[in-house]
Amino acid sequence: MNLEFTEEEKAFRAEVRDFIDNNYPKDIGTRGVQDEMSREDMLAWHKILGKKGWSVPAWPTEYGGTGWTPTQRYIWGEENARKNTVMPLPFGVSMVGPVIYTFGNEEQKAEHLPGIRSGDVWWCQGYSEPGAGSDLASLKTTAVRDGDDYIINGQKTWTTLAQHADWGFFLCRTDSDAPKPQMGISFILVDMNTPGIEVRPIKLIDGGYEVNEVWLTDVRVPATNLIGEENKGWTYAKFLLAHERSGIAGVARSKRGVEQLKEIAAAELLDGKPLIEDMGFAQKISQLEIDLSALEITELRTLAGEQAGKGPGPESSLLKVKGTEIQQRLTELTLEAVGHYGTPDFRSFPDDGSNDFPIGPDYAHHAAPTYFNMRKTSIYGGSNEIQRNIITKMILGL
Amino acid sequence: MDFDFTDEQNMVRDGISRLIREEYDFDTRRGVIESESGWRPELWAQLAELGMLAAPFSEEDGGFGGATEAMIIMEEFGKGLAVEPFIPSVVCAGGALKHGGNATQREEYIGGLISGEMVFAFAYAEPRGRYDLANLETTAKADGSDYILNGHKAVVIGAPWATHLVVTARTSGGQSDKDGVSLFIVAKDAQGVSTRDYATVDGRRASEVYFENVKVSGDALIGEADNGLPLIEKVVDEATAAVCAEAIGAMKVTNETTVEYSRQRKQFGTPIGSFQVLQHRMADMLMEYEQSVSMCYLATIKLDEDDATRKKNVSAAKVRIGQAARFIGQSAIQTHGGMGMTDELAVGSYFKRLSIIEGEFGSVDHHMRRHIALTAG
Numbered sequence: 001m002n003l004e005f006t007e008e009e010k011a012f013r014a015e016v017r018d019f020i021d022n023n024y025p026k027d028i029g030t031r032g033v034q035d036e037m038s039r040e041d042m043l044a045w046h047k048i049l050g051k052k053g054w055s056v057p058a059w060p061t062e063y064g065g066t067g068w069t070p071t072q073r074y075i076w077g078e079e080n081a082r083k084n085t086v087m088p089l090p091f092g093v094s095m096v097g098p099v100i101y102t103f104g105n106e107e108q109k110a111e112h113l114p115g116i117r118s119g120d121v122w123w124c125q126g127y128s129e130p131g132a133g134s135d136l137a138s139l140k141t142t143a144v145r146d147g148d149d150y151i152i153n154g155q156k157t158w159t160t161l162a163q164h165a166d167w168g169f170f171l172c173r174t175d176s177d178a179p180k181p182q183m184g185i186s187f188i189l190v191d192m193n194t195p196g197i198e199v200r201p202i203k204l205i206d207g208g209y210e211v212n213e214v215w216l217t218d219v220r221v222p223a224t225n226l227i228g229e230e231n232k233g234w235t236y237a238k239f240l241l242a243h244e245r246s247g248i249a250g251v252a253r254s255k256r257g258v259e260q261l262k263e264i265a266a267a268e269l270l271d272g273k274p275l276i277e278d279m280g281f282a283q284k285i286s287q288l289e290i291d292l293s294a295l296e297i298t299e300l301r302t303l304a305g306e307q308a309g310k311g312p313g314p315e316s317s318l319l320k321v322k323g324t325e326i327q328q329r330l331t332e333l334t335l336e337a338v339g340h341y342g343t344p345d346f347r348s349f350p351d352d353g354s355n356d357f358p359i360g361p362d363y364a365h366h367a368a369p370t371y372f373n374m375r376k377t378s379i380y381g382g383s384n385e386i387q388r389n390i391i392t393k394m395i396l397g398l
Numbered sequence: 399m400d401f402d403f404t405d406e407q408n409m410v411r412d413g414i415s416r417l418i419r420e421e422y423d424f425d426t427r428r429g430v431i432e433s434e435s436g437w438r439p440e441l442w443a444q445l446a447e448l449g450m451l452a453a454p455f456s457e458e459d460g461g462f463g464g465a466t467e468a469m470i471i472m473e474e475f476g477k478g479l480a481v482e483p484f485i486p487s488v489v490c491a492g493g494a495l496k497h498g499g500n501a502t503q504r505e506e507y508i509g510g511l512i513s514g515e516m517v518f519a520f521a522y523a524e525p526r527g528r529y530d531l532a533n534l535e536t537t538a539k540a541d542g543s544d545y546i547l548n549g550h551k552a553v554v555i556g557a558p559w560a561t562h563l564v565v566t567a568r569t570s571g572g573q574s575d576k577d578g579v580s581l582f583i584v585a586k587d588a589q590g591v592s593t594r595d596y597a598t599v600d601g602r603r604a605s606e607v608y609f610e611n612v613k614v615s616g617d618a619l620i621g622e623a624d625n626g627l628p629l630i631e632k633v634v635d636e637a638t639a640a641v642c643a644e645a646i647g648a649m650k651v652t653n654e655t656t657v658e659y660s661r662q663r664k665q666f667g668t669p670i671g672s673f674q675v676l677q678h679r680m681a682d683m684l685m686e687y688e689q690s691v692s693m694c695y696l697a698t699i700k701l702d703e704d705d706a707t708r709k710k711n712v713s714a715a716k717v718r719i720g721q722a723a724r725f726i727g728q729s730a731i732q733t734h735g736g737m738g739m740t741d742e743l744a745v746g747s748y749f750k751r752l753s754i755i756e757g758e759f760g761s762v763d764h765h766m767r768r769h770i771a772l773t774a775g
Contacts, residue, residue: 133735135665158736204739205731205746211739269526272533272574280763332724335753336761340523340553343754344604348597359594359606360525360552368599372750375731376739383735385675 003300005071012068013075020083023048028086037086039122039164046088046119055117056093063101063109064117070303081252089161092116092123096169099187099236103228112167112189124162124192126170126214127237129155134386136171137181137234141216143172143188145223150174150188152196152219158380162199162212165192170216175231187233189225196220204376206369207347241382242316248381249323251296257330258289264337264363275337288329295322314394317387324377324384331371338364401695403470410467413448414474417441422478424744431481431601437559442482446514451488459496459508465636465701469643469694476647479751481602483519483556487511489640491518491564493633494581498621507562507583519560519586520637521551521607522630529764531566531630533574536609538567538582545569545582545619547590547612557605558595560586565609569624579627581620588612600754601747628705635712638759639697642719645755646694649687649726652748656680656730659745663735670733679729686722693718710772713765720755720762727752
């Protein structure tokens with residue numbers, strides 16, 4: 001048992017901190033509410049990291065990975081959170097990239113991996129459907145083979161940031177007569193500029209547009225865009241979901257969130273004294289910090305297991321549930337801390353090009369929309385109910 | 399013991415309930431809150447015509463009821479998420495006038511309020527005062543028989559629609575002293591009053607209100623100079639009880655909507671309402687709602703008792719209802735899944751209103767502290 005970082009790891013931390021401090025672009029905003037950032041801003045850091053060779057640390061080195069240990073990757077995540085950087089989006093780097101280098105053929109790797117590394121190609125995920133959420137395997141979008149092509153018809157939903165996407169990876173039903181619904185699904189890459197695709201934005205309760213419906217009508221896609229084998233897509237999809245969950249604890253970001261909450265609670269006054277000096281509120285913050293340190297050590301234990309060669313297993317469900325509960329709790333306490341100024345809707349002020357909110361403290365104006373928006377975290381990526389089902393089944397064996 | 403309403407009260411409920419049902423379906427509400435003005439003056443006139451704006455006033459002030467009538471109206475408002483300023487105008491300003499106003503003020507202002515010609519907002523919160531009603535940086539300095547007001551009031555709900563403001567200000571003493579607080583009526587078009595109007599995240603409208611050397615006559619003072627705090631506390635407690643009533647109305651619809659959704663939405667070949675984990679959540683939502691109804695009744699019944707009893711029960715209600723509002727709102731979104739996150743379904747709007755109600759007229763923490771102060775030892 002040793003929680004100390006080694007000298008090499010400390011040197012590594014100094015190196016990446018230095019790189020971030022010297023290279024992170026100063027003129028891009030933070031990603032409080034996604035749709036407010038331009039596509040260029042969201043890709044800026046990704047492109048810089050691509051040039052440096054650090055955009056896909058977790059990939060095998062032969063595909064451009066850095067060869068960092070899980071601990072080094074953890075340090076990398078922490079240092080980025082410290083600076084609140086806009087990290088490369090997960091859809092290419094953490095989702096479809098690993099599927100392509102694991103299950104794709106050489107042509108597919110050559111075609112798609114460079115664009116994911118460099119940040120030149122924006123990917124989106126076509127999984128959920130109106131009738132297939134938690135029960136993803138009941139999806140109905142079909143891909144029918146027609147000569148050298150597939151013809152895709154159906155509707156996807158909750159497709160995050162598809163409004164910017166160049167390519168998408170879609171789960172489609174290729175065999176409706178398979179004995180189990182999981183057995184007739186294929187994993188197909190789709191150029192989002194193909195005729196027949198319509199992306200319709202969905203307005204969320206925070207007023208933003210980060211997810212979309214994607215309608216596919218007779219979308220003709222070369223059969224060479226199939227990943228792996230036809231009807232084996234569920235295997236690849238599950239592989240990808242396990243990857244998605246392993247990053248979902250968000251410990252480093254939540255740590256930064258706690259620091260921001262403390263800054264707010266130090267600035268807000270209660271009976272003329274900083275709110276953070278109030279025992280009741282201080283207890284809530286401490287509780288959150290305690291829960292977060294437990295999660296951090298749990299994640300490090302998972303990482304250590306990974307370092308010893310064990311892949312992410314069902315314990316990633318634990319990281320997802322606890323990680324999202326903490327993220328949501330942070331937004332609750334932030335909304336409580338800002339008091340009256342959580343109520344104004346910052347979107348109702350005309351955009352005068354300035355980032356300053358015309359009324360109230362700057363830290364207050366995203367408190368309510370962020371609280372509303374973060375309710376999604378216990379729903380997406382397999383709802384927390386589904387995660388508990390996984391724990392019950394896979395760990396408890398019930 | 400009797401939890402029944404009188405025939406007159408049932409008539410109030412029938413009237414307001416019908417109006418909300420007919421005039422406040424979700425699409426209509428969306429149109430209203432997205433319109434330029436953000437409310438419906440014609441609906442306000444209709445409320446006046448139906449006598450609803452008179453409901454919480456005594457006969458001698460031109461009304462026919464009290465706190466129970468306000469509770470009934472706000473519960474129905476909550477079911478439809480009505481945005482019209484019943485609490486700011488009728489409960490807050492009306493409360494200040496009926497408890498503290500002199501005969502001339504009552505006749506003029508309560509008369510104007512009941513007829514709907516005058517609309518009031520209650521400017522009590524300040525940027526740095528949090529929920530402390532006595533922590534005031536806004537000042538009113540005596541100038542002969544007049545007063546000169548200076549200061550900034552924060553997030554004044556309904557101010558964009560108001561003709562008049564009821565304003566709390568310090569007339570003497572230090573910033574948080576209990577003495578030295580006074581209450582004034584100020585016409586919104588008075589010289590030196592300026593506003594910055596905006597929408598709120600739960601579909602209402604509010605303003606920052608700035609007073610710069612605003613001169614009002616001594617007739618603008620409501621109640622006694624320097625001794626306004628007990629009156630303000632009473633008014634805010636009545637408003638707190640009213641927003642609790644709004645909360646239970648909103649919770650009721652939220653719960654019904656959620657149960658209905660769980661019957662319709664199928665996953666794994668079966669309605670999601672058949673899953674025990676969701677059934678138990680919805681059973682908890684129901685229990686939270688019933689406990690909230692009880693606390694809302696309790697607070698309303700105790701409003702006319704002595705100050706300590708009133709404060710204790712109102713704080714108890716706001717604590718319980720604030721907690722329930724959060725649980726029910728969050729659970730409703732979770733049970734609706736991704737659809738709950740969309741602006742398209744009504745449930746998101748109920749969640750947002752319930753979230754803001756949590757902090758309105760004092761957060762759970764604030765009322766817990768007040769309850770402790772009144773009950774410990």
